[in-house]
Structures are given as structure tokens and as C-alpha cells.
Amino acid sequence: MANIITVEHLIKKYETYKKGSGFKENLKSLFFREKVPVMAVNDISFEVKKGDIIGILGPNGAGKSTTIKMLTGTLYPTSGTIDVMGYNPTKNRKSYVHQIGAVFGQKSQLIWDIPPIDSFRMNKAIYGVSNKDYDERINRMAKLFEVEDFITRPTRVLSLGERMKCEFIMAMIHQPKVVFLDEPTIGLDVIAKQNIREFIKEMNQEGTTFILTTHDLEDVEQLARDVIIINHGEKVFDDSIENLRKVLGAKKIVQLTLQRPLKQWDIEGSSLLDKESELNITVSVDLDQISITDFMARLSDKCAFSDISIKEMPMETIITHIYQSKKEE
Numbered sequence: 001m002a003n004i005i006t007v008e009h010l011i012k013k014y015e016t017y018k019k020g021s022g023f024k025e026n027l028k029s030l031f032f033r034e035k036v037p038v039m040a041v042n043d044i045s046f047e048v049k050k051g052d053i054i055g056i057l058g059p060n061g062a063g064k065s066t067t068i069k070m071l072t073g074t075l076y077p078t079s080g081t082i083d084v085m086g087y088n089p090t091k092n093r094k095s096y097v098h099q100i101g102a103v104f105g106q107k108s109q110l111i112w113d114i115p116p117i118d119s120f121r122m123n124k125a126i127y128g129v130s131n132k133d134y135d136e137r138i139n140r141m142a143k144l145f146e147v148e149d150f151i152t153r154p155t156r157v158l159s160l161g162e163r164m165k166c167e168f169i170m171a172m173i174h175q176p177k178v179v180f181l182d183e184p185t186i187g188l189d190v191i192a193k194q195n196i197r198e199f200i201k202e203m204n205q206e207g208t209t210f211i212l213t214t215h216d217l218e219d220v221e222q223l224a225r226d227v228i229i230i231n232h233g234e235k236v237f238d239d240s241i242e243n244l245r246k247v248l249g250a251k252k253i254v255q256l257t258l259q260r261p262l263k264q265w266d267i268e269g270s271s272l273l274d275k276e277s278e279l280n281i282t283v284s285v286d287l288d289q290i291s292i293t294d295f296m297a298r299l300s301d302k303c304a305f306s307d308i309s310i311k312e313m314p315m316e317t318i319i320t321h322i323y324q325s326k327k328e329e
């Protein structure tokens with residue numbers, strides 16, 4: 001599939017100033033300020049395919065927001081190139097913003113004192129959307145999101161979940177081909193999160209490409225087809241979600257409630273991960289060494305248990321492993 005975004009050797013260096021501690025140091029810094037560079041994004045290259053949903057993950061301060069800001073053209077890169085559908089985001093701003101949409105969980109695009117429906121109309125005028133297209137899109141999105149009841153109330157009285165639904169509608173009125181989402185489900189309850197995710201899936205099926213940064217791994221598991229992980233400004237993973245799941249090998253996590261305490265764990269191809277109590281244990285099973293059927297047979301021979309649950313390796317464990325392994329290198 002064709003690339004919609006190509007990023008090459010992207011670097012963003014912020015300059016901060018060292019602040020002295022104590023009176024003497026503070027006085028000195030009035031006349032001489034020592035520059036301290038922060039490499040927020042340090043030589044990152046990647047590509048995004050048309051129609052993809054790509055998740056950008058990373059711990060706090062990794063450089064995700066800085067990357068998204070450069071992609072949307074609100075921040076100049078120190079060096080490197082960004083190509084989004086043939087556009088350089090910091091040049092030809094006017095035509096570029098017609099092609100993209102953005103939803104930032106921490107920042108509203110709606111006008112606080114007027115109802116969302118009026119903000120929508122404002123975007124309609126800014127982007128020159130025809131009456132027919134506007135009516136069609138608004139009706140459809142309003143139905144999908146069930147926002148009819150509250151889009152006529154001032155934005156400032158809306159709940160966070162209601163406002164976020166309106167933020168999405170606001171970003172989609174001009175039918176952008178690429179949409180950037182920075183923490184779009186932050187602070188939302190499970191139902192609101194699910195609504196937002198369904199909306200993203202639906203818009204993606206109609207051809208919109210989404211670039212998503214989030215700390216919510218559920219967002220990534222449910223939405224992303226490809227994942228980029230950045231840590232300390234550097235790219236440490238760039239592959240499909242399937243391959244991300246396989247980073248620690250083909251493993252299953254088995255939780256057991258035993259009937260009698262076990263002296264030791266010795267089933268080949270598996271290892272004890274956690275012992276919550278004498279009778280409650282968690283085991284990791286390596287499917288490259290033992291099939292789950294053989295493991296179950298061995299388990300039944302070895303011990304009596306009253307409860308069992310078999311799960312995938314948690315995404316959190318995999319991602320923490322990726323963050324840490326890069327740190328140790």
C-alpha cells in the first residue's frame with residue numbers, strides 16, 4: 001500500500017537554560033545563561049501507509065507530542081524531512097490544514113462559550129464545506145455518537161466525554177485524509193472510550209488514516225495495526241501489532257488456584273512468574289517448547305487445581321520490556 005507519510009531523520013532539539021540554585025548562582029544567570037540542549041526527537045524515520053491506524057507509544061517525555069506537533073506543522077523540526085501526502089507541514093500551511101485533522105485530548109478546538117454546533121458551522125465556513133456535505137456529515141456523525149441532545153448546549157457545560165465526541169466531529173467536518181490524535185481517550189470512562197474507538201474504526205474503514213499517541217494500551221490493542229515505540233527521543237520499535245505481541249516469544253500466562261501447595265514448579269517449557277500466595281500462582285508457558293494441550297496434560301498429572309485461566313502475555317509487560325531493554329543497552 002502507498003505511503004501517506006514519510007519521515008526521514010527527524011530531529012527536534014529544544015534549548016533550555018540551566019538555572020542556578022542559590023542567590024549567587026541566580027544572580028550569575030541574569031548575565032550569563034548556560035544553554036542546555038534537550039534532544040526531544042533524535043533522528044527518527046518512519047513511514048505510514050494509507051488507510052493505516054498507527055499507534056505511537058512511549059513513556060512520559062519520550063518525544064511523542066513533539067513528533068505529532070511537527071507532523072501537524074505547529075512546530076518546526078531542527079532538521080530532517082516530513083512528507084504528508086506530498087506536503088511539507090510547515091510550508092503551504094493553508095492547503096495542508098485542509099488535508100488533516102487533529103484531536104488533542106488536553107486541548108480543545110471548540111469555542112468554550114458557544115454550543116459545539118456553532119463551532120462546527122464555523123469550521124464548515126473556514127474549510128468551505130458545501131451545505132449538502134456538511135448536513136450529510138453532521139447527521140451521520142451526530143447519529144454515530146448520539147450527540148443530538150447536547151450539541152446545542154454551551155461547550156463549557158458539557159461533560160468531558162460529551163466534549164470529546166464533539167472534538168472528533170469538529171476535526172472531521174472537512175473530511176481530512178489524515179487525522180492526528182494525541183491522547184484522545186484520556187480521562188474518559190469505559191463507555192465513552194469505546195464510543196470513540198468505534199468512531200475511529202468506522203472512519204478508518206472509510207479510508208481515513210489515523211496517527212495516534214496514547215498511554216492507554218487498550219486503545220492500541222483495539223485500534224492500531226502498526227506500532228512505533230519511542231523512548232528518549234529514539235525509535236526503539238516499528239512493526240505490526242502482531243509482531244509486537246511476539247516480542248517476548250509465543251508465550252501464554254496461566255493463573256492457577258491450587259488445592260495443595262506445590263513444593264517446586266518443574267513442568268518443562270514453563271516457568272513460575274509469580275506466587276501471590278501458597279495456592280495462587282502465575283506461570284508463563286513457552287509455546288515454542290510445549291503445546292498448551294501437553295502443558296495441560298502435564299499439569300493435571302502434577303497437581304490438583306480448583307481454578308485456571310489462560311491469557312495472552314499482557315501488552316504492558318511487552319512494552320515495559322522494550323523500554324527497559326533499550327535502557328540497558
Ligand SMILES: Nc1ncnc2c1ncn2[C@@H]1O[C@H](COP(=O)(O)OP(=O)(O)OP(=O)(O)O)[C@@H](O)[C@H]1O
Nearest residue numbers: 014016038040058059060061062063064065066067
Ligand atoms: N518547549 C520545550 N522546551 C524545552 N523542552 C521541552 C519543550 N517541550 C518538550 N520538552 C522536553 O522534550 C521532551 C519530550 O517531550 P514530549 O512532550 O514530546 O514527550 P511525550 O512523549 O509527549 O511525553 P508525555 O507522554 O509525558 O506527554 C521532554 O523531555 C520534555 O521535557
